[in-house]
Amino acid sequence: MNSVLRLLVVIGGSVLLTAALGWLADLLLRRADARHPETPLWSLLRRCGRSVRLLLLAALLRGTYLQVEWRPLVEHRVAVGRVLSLLLIGAAAWFVVHFTSAVVESSYARYATGTRDPSRVRRVRTQVSLVMRIVTAVVAVVAAAAMLLTFPDFRAVGTSVLASAGIIGIVAGVAAQSTLGNLFAGFQIAFGDMVRIGDTVVVDGEWGVVEDITLTLLAVRTWDERRITMPVSYFTGKPFENWSRGGAQMTGTVFLHCDHSAPVPLIRERLREVLDGCEAWDGRGWDLAVTDTTPTTVVLRAIVTAKDPDDLWTVRCTVREQLVAWLAEKHPYALPRVATSPAAPAPGDR
Template identity: 80%
Template structure:
């Protein structure tokens, strides 16, 4: 009965201390967040409350459970201690990742608020994303190794593994050559500013926006909501179009095939009117000119500008649709036509090529 009472006291006391410590830390973080609203760090750190409580509970139980003198615990002391150690290591890794994530996200948020250049913000966002994934992977590997070392059999195995580490490293390097190449390519993309999250790119003939970048692959969201997943090494070994590099402003063209009698001056005025009523046009520039002629048509090119690729697509579609509708309504003869009428006789020769003599 005495040992059972000790067990309840240890469990209850540990749980109460854990809850009280978590409540106190959360209160301090809320007050710090209220005093410093310019930084989201304190509010982000509140997400680490659960991990902190698990760490505290596991540490308290690991230090206090031998004092309970409860027979089942004494008989399984090694197993109980190992379980608490595993919980402590896992929760500690969770806490470290959460704190690192809060620090990185807070720094990125402050940088994004104080920077007006969208390209720099996307660059920092890409770097922050990859850095956090590297930190998470490293912490997870260290935690997994620490958990394995709690088992005596793995400790003995570690000595023999270290002796053959050179051979294993060579074999692993050859086997994981593609994976390691993608890993280093991910770092090259992140810190070489080749492509960033949010950039508009054209890869493998597909137009889309970079949605996610990991250490091994890159996801591009196309205009029709498809996702193209490509290894990051693709972007370091092959050419691709990055429409967002050097600024997101873009210039596009609209081509129309018209009849030779098309009123180009009136079309120029109509394009100007369409652009002034189009919200996506940024006002930087426009032009209308005849760029090509064929025996049956002329090619009229309209140049328009927009602040980014999405708006440019909208402006081009609006100009194309409204200009064709205006021509069809006001100047139908300006649209291309198929001439089906018979050609007049040349020099008195009939259409069938036979000579006809007057009677």
């Protein structure tokens, strides 16, 4: 009976001590968050509460279970110790990932708040997301290796595994050549500033916004809400358009086909009126010129500017719609038409 009572005391005391320390840590973090609202670090650290409690409980049980002389526990002391060691390693890995995520996210939030350049914010966001994935993968691999080392059989074969690591590495490198290529391409994109989360790109004729970047894949959200998933090696091996590179400001064109008798000066004045009434136009520049002629029409090219690709699309649509409507109402003769009447005779001809 004393052994059972001691078991209950050890387990109950560990649970109560873990709960008390977890409550105290949460209280301190809440007070720190209230005193320093300028940084989200303390509120983000509160998300580590479950991992901290599990880590404390596993550490307490791992350190005190040998003091229990309960017969079933004594008979399976090695297995119980191994299970508690695995639990302790897993909890430690969980805590490290959560703690690192809180620190990184807090640093990114403070940087984004104090930086006015959206391109730099997107670049740091891309790097942060990839760094967190790398940290998570490294911690998972180290934790898995530590768990395996708790088994004596794996320690015994360690020498043979290391001896054959060279051959296995060569075989794995050949078999995973494309995967490793995408992995290194992900590093190149993250720290080479080629493309960032939030950039507007054109790939394979599709216009969209980069929504997510992983170590091997990149997701582009198109204007019609489709998702195009591509290997990151595509962006390091093939040309693509990045409309956000070097600033989000853009210049676009609108082409109109009109009759040869179209009043170009009046159309130019109407274009300026349309742009003055369009909120998406940033006022940096505009122009209208005759760029080409055909046997039946002349080609008018209107140049407009906007602060980003979305506004540029709005300006182009507005200009195209209002100019065509204005020509149809005020100058219908300027619209392209097919002539079916006989040609006018030249002077002097009968």
